[in-house]
Amino acid sequence: MITDPLFFAVAIPAVLIVGISKGGLGGGLGMLAVPLMSMAISPFQAAAIMLPILIVMDLVSLWGFRGRYDRTNLKIILPSAVVGITIAALTFRYMTEADIKLLIGTIAILFTANYFYKQLRHGPQPARAADPLRGSFWGTLAGFTSFSVHAGGPPLNIYLLPQKLEKSLFAGTTVIFYAVVNMVKVLPYFLLGQFDSTNLSTSATLVILAPIGVSIGIWLHHRVNEQRFYLICYLLLLITGTKLVWEALHEFGLLAS
Structure with missing residues (x-):
């Protein structure tokens, strides 16, 4: 087991943050976990450690939101996500962590920038309907990026958030x-x-934090109004996208340390 105090100093808040996200407060918040843990260990090891914890969180979250889901969207995005995971697994040894971070971070920034621009220029936009073509594209990308660094949030949010x-x-x-x-x-x-x-x-050491984080997220979810909820989602999407791009540029050697 890892015993480095620095690791646990970043891993404990990282797991709690993901749990809060899983509890329904901010779809992009969970993306911060792997970057935070990567301050002490490699991103690939961080992703491997997080996966069993994520599964426990999923089980708690499924109970907390049982019976509340959009069947039409799930029929579109789940099969395409499996395709994305398959592509990522087959290309895993050819893609670097920096490649994935730059891709997903750029998409997240451009999407949120476009959203806030439209809000300022035109006011609230009408809700979009579920769309098989768009959903398949973003679902595939979500599966692909989720496999590498558990960063499926931005592509999924890009598809779902405009539906309001x-x-x-x-x-x-x-x-x-x-x-x-x-x-x-x-x-x-x-x-x-x-x-x-x-x-x-x-x-196994960190998994005890999983239900705690999810419970906090569910508690907050029911106390934040809908308008603020979506504003938080978009802001978190922008923050995490910016962080991923910044890290990728450092890893490519394009920014000074």
């Missing part, structure tokens, strides 16, 4: 999506040797 679903319906739909995606990731993670004894024992 009722907040519990939105949260319940994302909960089911992540639960299925994370379970599908177990087999390729195992085949790629990500679940060694060090990673699994560290996961």
Whole structure:
């Protein structure tokens, strides 16, 4: 098991943050976990440690939002996410962490910038309907980025947020999506040797925080009004996208340390 105090100093808040996100407060918030843990260990090891914890969180979240989901959207995004996971698993050894961070961070920034621009220029936009073509594209990208660094939030939010679903319906739909995606990731993670004894024992140590974080998120979810909820989602999407791009540029050597 990892015993470095620095690791636990960043891992404990990281797990709690993801739990709060899983509880329904801010779809992009959970993306911060791997970058935070990467301050002490490699991003790939951080992702492997987080996966069992995410699955426990998914189980708690499924109970908290049971019966609240959008069936039409799930029929579109779940099959495409499996396709994305398959592509990511097959190309895992050819993609760097910086590649994935730059891709998803850029998409998140451009999307939120466009959203706030439209809000300022034209006011609130009409809700979009579920769309098989758009949903398949963003679902595939969400599966792809989720596999590498558990960063499926921005692509999924890009597709779902413009639909302006009722907040519990939105949260319940994302909960089911992540639960299925994370379970599908177990087999390729195992085949790629990500679940060694060090990673699994560290996961077991941190997993006690999973229900605590989710419970906090569910509590906050029911106390934040819908307008603020979506504003928080978009702001978190922008923050996490900016952080991912900044880290990617550092890893490419384009920014000074």
